[in-house]
Amino acid sequence: MELTTTGSLLRELFARFAPIGALPGGGVTRLAYTEREDEMHACFRDAARDLGFRVWTDCVGNSYAAGFPEGTQDYTLIGSHLDSVIEGGEYDGVAGVLAGLAVLCELRERRIGTPVAVAAFRCEESSNFRVCTVGSGLVTGTLEDAVLRGASDRQGVPLLRHLECYGFDPHAALLRGCARYLELHIEQGRVLQERGCEIGVVSAIAAPHRFLLRLRGMAEHSGATPMSLRRDSLCAAAEAILAVERAGLSEAVNDSVATVGCVENRPNVMNAVPGETTLQIDLRGIREDSVVRMENAVRREVEALCARRGVGFTLDAVDVKHPVLLDEGLQKRLCAAAEALGLPHMVLPSGAGHDAMSFAELCPTGMVFIPCRDGVSHNVHEHTELSQIENGVRVLVRLLAAEQA
Ligand code: GLV
């Protein structure tokens, strides 16, 4: 199939980013505040400069591009992120940033003068520091100081130490002049595909509540310690993981979900009873009361199982966000834009977190979802057609053009 101008531009842009953090079997790993993410941002700035846009970075390493002069006020910001999970896909976040550049090109081509900037945010994924939307949260002032101070990477190095090494200042300056925020993102679920829709207009974003459960038993010889005398932290963790699943299942009627995505176990050798196990627990839902019920259920079950097993525990919140409602006016106008373009569309909530969460309380915020194949995401097999990204670009351009008319 022959590509349109926007399709060719998207193909060229994805090709520039493709080698960064690429894995031999497909997919990418581009963890936040690592060299891979740095390369992604350098690549974004080079690409935007080559397209003729002004580029700049802020005090925490987010990158921006725009055609308008410095100091312009009341612009629309189109943003997303360039970091990835471990063994993720190349569309999560990147599709939204590159779509933003395509929107800038299209507006310039059509001489639509509305001021628009594109943002590529740092550290949207919680894979490295266990906290999400760090770059957008810092420049909007919505990332709590305690969360920033408590965050450390997978090796235990504090996030603040990383920022210091880069010469970044997390408290230097807030983003100025942004009148509203738009984000295009792959859906990361199967609803659009199953409903035959090309465009999703997001109504709300589920709140992630993240916890660390540290279980302390006793590391001992696995041959010499009788079963009746053990305080095995990994066995306690196994029960806790199932308790988290039960909490999620009991709130599934409210579309809430509960996951243990990471287990760290010590000493993690064949011939020792595990003595210390840490679980990362991710509870999410559109209804805050439902998320809190899951949290309470998990705490009750962990207390009981640890008492029964003689295992000590701490259950600490590392990042607690609230469900976010997106701007209703923008939802209507995005639906109208999709309608005018003849693109089948629907309104739906997002179970995944997005940089849009950092903006929703500060300015009108809207999100457009495009389908991804079979809903697969945070997986090397994640895939979206360029034509589907282009559909999202057309919706955003249509919205901006309609407002100018
Ligand atoms: C971001 O991808 C998230 O974890 O929701």
Ligand code: MN
């Ligand atoms: Mn993601």
Ligand code: MN
């Ligand atoms: Mn994302």
